[in-house]
Amino acid sequence: MRKLAALVLASLMAISMTACGGSSTTSATTAAETTAAAAATTAAATTAAAAASTTAASSGSAVTIKFRYWADNTDYSALMQNIIKKFNAENGKGITVVGEEQPWDGGAYSQNLFNAVMGGGDIDCSTWKLTSTPLFVNNNLLADLTDYVGKWDKKSDIEDNIYNVMKQAGGSDKLYVMPWNIQVLYVYYRPSIFKAAGVEVPTTYEDFLNCIKKCTMDTNGDGKTDVYGFGMRGAKGGQEPWGSFIYGEGGNFEDLTSDASVKGMQDFIDIYKNGNVPPTATSDGFNEIIANFKSGLTAMTIHHTGSSADMEKTFGDDVSAFAFPKGKGQWTSMGDTETVMFESCKNKDACFEWMSYLAAGEGQKMWCEGTGNVPVSKTVANEDFFQNNRFMKASIAGESYSGILPIRDTTTEWIATVWPNTVSQALTGDIDAKTCMKTLQDELYK
Amino acid sequence: MTKKKKTFWPYLLVAPAVIVIICVVFVPVINAIAMSFQQYDLRRPKDIRWIGIENYIAMFSDRQFLNSCVKTLLWVVFGVGFQFFLGFGLALLLNRKFKGRGIVRAVSMIPWVTPGVLIGLMWRWIYDGNYGVLNDILMKLHIIDKAVPFLSQKTTAFPSVIVTIIWQGIPFFALMILAALQGVSEDLYEAAEMDGATSWQKLTRITIPSIKNTIFVTLLLRVIWVANSVDVIFNMTEGGPAYSTQTLSVYVFNKANALNLGYASAMAIFLAIVLGCAAIPYLRMTFKKEA
Numbered sequence: 148m149r150k151l152a153a154l155v156l157a158s159l160m161a162i163s164m165t166a167c168g169g170s171s172t173t174s175a176t177t178a179a180e181t182t183a184a185a186a187a188t189t190a191a192a193t194t195a196a197a198a199a200s201t202t203a204a205s206s207g208s209a210v211t212i213k214f215r216y217w218a219d220n221t222d223y224s225a226l227m228q229n230i231i232k233k234f235n236a237e238n239g240k241g242i243t244v245v246g247e248e249q250p251w252d253g254g255a256y257s258q259n260l261f262n263a264v265m266g267g268g269d270i271d272c273s274t275w276k277l278t279s280t281p282l283f284v285n286n287n288l289l290a291d292l293t294d295y296v297g298k299w300d301k302k303s304d305i306e307d308n309i310y311n312v313m314k315q316a317g318g319s320d321k322l323y324v325m326p327w328n329i330q331v332l333y334v335y336y337r338p339s340i341f342k343a344a345g346v347e348v349p350t351t352y353e354d355f356l357n358c359i360k361k362c363t364m365d366t367n368g369d370g371k372t373d374v375y376g377f378g379m380r381g382a383k384g385g386q387e388p389w390g391s392f393i394y395g396e397g398g399n400f401e402d403l404t405s406d407a408s409v410k411g412m413q414d415f416i417d418i419y420k421n422g423n424v425p426p427t428a429t430s431d432g433f434n435e436i437i438a439n440f441k442s443g444l445t446a447m448t449i450h451h452t453g454s455s456a457d458m459e460k461t462f463g464d465d466v467s468a469f470a471f472p473k474g475k476g477q478w479t480s481m482g483d484t485e486t487v488m489f490e491s492c493k494n495k496d497a498c499f500e501w502m503s504y505l506a507a508g509e510g511q512k513m514w515c516e517g518t519g520n521v522p523v524s525k526t527v528a529n530e531d532f533f534q535n536n537r538f539m540k541a542s543i544a545g546e547s548y549s550g551i552l553p554i555r556d557t558t559t560e561w562i563a564t565v566w567p568n569t570v571s572q573a574l575t576g577d578i579d580a581k582t583c584m585k586t587l588q589d590e591l592y593k
Numbered sequence: 594m595t596k597k598k599k600t601f602w603p604y605l606l607v608a609p610a611v612i613v614i615i616c617v618v619f620v621p622v623i624n625a626i627a628m629s630f631q632q633y634d635l636r637r638p639k640d641i642r643w644i645g646i647e648n649y650i651a652m653f654s655d656r657q658f659l660n661s662c663v664k665t666l667l668w669v670v671f672g673v674g675f676q677f678f679l680g681f682g683l684a685l686l687l688n689r690k691f692k693g694r695g696i697v698r699a700v701s702m703i704p705w706v707t708p709g710v711l712i713g714l715m716w717r718w719i720y721d722g723n724y725g726v727l728n729d730i731l732m733k734l735h736i737i738d739k740a741v742p743f744l745s746q747k748t749t750a751f752p753s754v755i756v757t758i759i760w761q762g763i764p765f766f767a768l769m770i771l772a773a774l775q776g777v778s779e780d781l782y783e784a785a786e787m788d789g790a791t792s793w794q795k796l797t798r799i800t801i802p803s804i805k806n807t808i809f810v811t812l813l814l815r816v817i818w819v820a821n822s823v824d825v826i827f828n829m830t831e832g833g834p835a836y837s838t839q840t841l842s843v844y845v846f847n848k849a850n851a852l853n854l855g856y857a858s859a860m861a862i863f864l865a866i867v868l869g870c871a872a873i874p875y876l877r878m879t880f881k882k883e884a
Contacts, residue, residue, distance in 0.1 A: 427722035560851035
């Protein structure tokens with residue numbers, strides 16, 4: 148009897164332990180999985196299933212599309228949920244989109260998405276950044292959209308150049324990525340600080356460097372800097388504004404070791420060494436540069452229209468923007484946000500309906516008006532809302548010379564680890580500009 | 594003479610736990626060992642192949658790897674060392690009777706129960722060079738005359754994260770040592786008192802020898818946990834600036850995140866072997882006792 152009881156107990160133990168097993172291994176796979184699990188806490192899942200399924204039942208078979216996205220703040224989160232609700236209510240084709248929000252988390256969104264899709268996760272489409280494209284294409288995870296876009300009635304509403312950039316990221320003539328919106332980096336500045344420093348909006352790269360120096364001021368005479376000329380972003384993500392300095396001296400991303408590229412890097416080092424940027428620059432990320440600008444610690448910083456609504460709320464008319472000025476060359480980062488469909492999607496036609504609604508339909512208008520991002524749809528871009536906004540104007544002014552980093556399978560690691568640490572070494576004097584640029588070149592093109 | 598009856602029941606009852614441990618611990622470890630002998634990079638899945646010990650050879654000529662080994666040694670020595678001494682002091686204090694001791698015991702556990710991610714984020718803002726409360730306090734006390742960018746410069750970033758891990762780990766030592774102290778008989782101290790022993794002699798001749806096994810086990814556990822920890826450093830500095838806070842675990846994490854799993858696995862196996870060697874004295878002691 149006791150042995151039978153012991154056997155039953157052992158069986159129950161086995162079942163319960165299998166249900167809640169854990170691990171203390173230090174293996175790298177577990178480290179990556181643990182990271183993915185920790186970062187994948189879902190913020191919200193939109194459901195209009197009850198209402199939409201009634202409509203679907205009357206018009207045909209109901210189809211559910213699982214859509215993963217990130218939102219930069221709670222306003223954008225609510226906006227996306229509204230767009231989903233509107234699409235679900237109005238599409239008339241029985242399509243119900245279920246949104247699953249995940250945090251961007253400095254790029255961990257893309258890594259978590261990869262883990263989820265590779266692990267057989269139930270996601271049909273998601274928002275996207277081009278830098279992830281080689282990884283997913285190499286692992287055959289993305290659906291080919293070439294035919295879908297080819298037959299799309301609004302195909303010509305988006306510039307051919309934008310489709311070409313999408314194809315370039317995929318490394319072939321196939322189109323894996325659907326354009327959605329772009330963010331062109333420009334320079335925010337404070338007119339009141341410019342007035343106090345006695346400077347005008349710079350029209351050349353040399354003027355811009357001069358402006359940075361003049362706007363670095365001790366405003367209360369205590370011998371300490373109270374306003375820094377520029378809010379440098381030295382943490383990951385900083386490679387985008389940094390690129391403008393490289394091109395300003397005539398350098399480029401194809402050859403980071405040229406004399407011109409090295410000179411651009413030296414300009415970057417000099418504004419740090421000369422105290423024209425906050426000493427925290429080596430670790431300042433998005434939150435820090437925005438906080439520094441909003442607190443009046445910096446006179447200028449580089450970002451895009453995504454933050455413009457917040458800036459206007461803080462400063463009213465005492466904030467404006469200009470496109471990064473021309474030097475020997477000119478470049479500004481074209482932040483991209485797109486959508487992709489996964490090969491595992493079972494309802495590709497329905498999924499493409501949703502993606503096209505975001506790219507050139509009402510979804511495009513709602514999202515771009517709500518976030519201040521630059522629309523890819525020419526029809527939407529011509530509306531008064533976009534033509535009359537000073538930040539949108541600065542974005543549009545920079546569009547002609549905006550570009551992206553080389554999209555390679557090394558780009559993600561380069562952005563996350565190599566760039567921030569190597570540039571920190573250069574800023575703090577561990578290595579010189581030439582060595583820094585050689586390391587960046589070698590790591591990006593290995 | 595009695596014959597010892599052979600029974601399979603102990604093995605059967607232990608079997609479920611062993612099976613689960615094999616599945617969730619040993620299988621991934623074996624998988625990691627296998628990957629460490631491969632060029633296993635998910636960014637280039639068509640190039641995955643067996644390369645023997647090439648990853649291990651590459652490690653020892655990788656400056657970042659060597660630098661992170663040095664950082665790990667400093668991280669463990671100073672992090673665990675100060676945790677131990679301060680935790681020991683706190684345990685001795687909490688072992689005395691005083692008013693409010695219960696509340697002090699509960700409050701002193703807060704750093705230990707706070708999740709590592711939250712600790713990293715919290716301390717990141719405490720150390721912030723523009724808005725951090727630490728700079729504010731130090732300037733108001735006139736200890737410094739301008740804010741120190743603790744996490745933005747190489748000279749202060751690593752000591753700053755070490756202070757954070759010390760703060761986190763003190764309660765663990767305090768708790769374990771306090772429990773052991775409560776098992777030390779008062780009679781020993783009374784006898785020593787009668788013999789004229791000083792406080793220092795009581796500490797070194799009675800207290801420490803009585804709790805030495807607990808000290809040994811907690812030090813070993815903490816060395817392993819701190820050496821493996823990623824969360825605090827990652828949330829504070831991500832291994833920067835300029836790789837100054839990149840311990841080996843953080844380097845493994847960054848490489849794994851970049852999907853170069855073969856190389857990351859090789860470094861992880863190396864770390865596991867080093868920590869395994871640290872556990873050998875404990876294992877020898879355990880087996881010796883059983884024998």
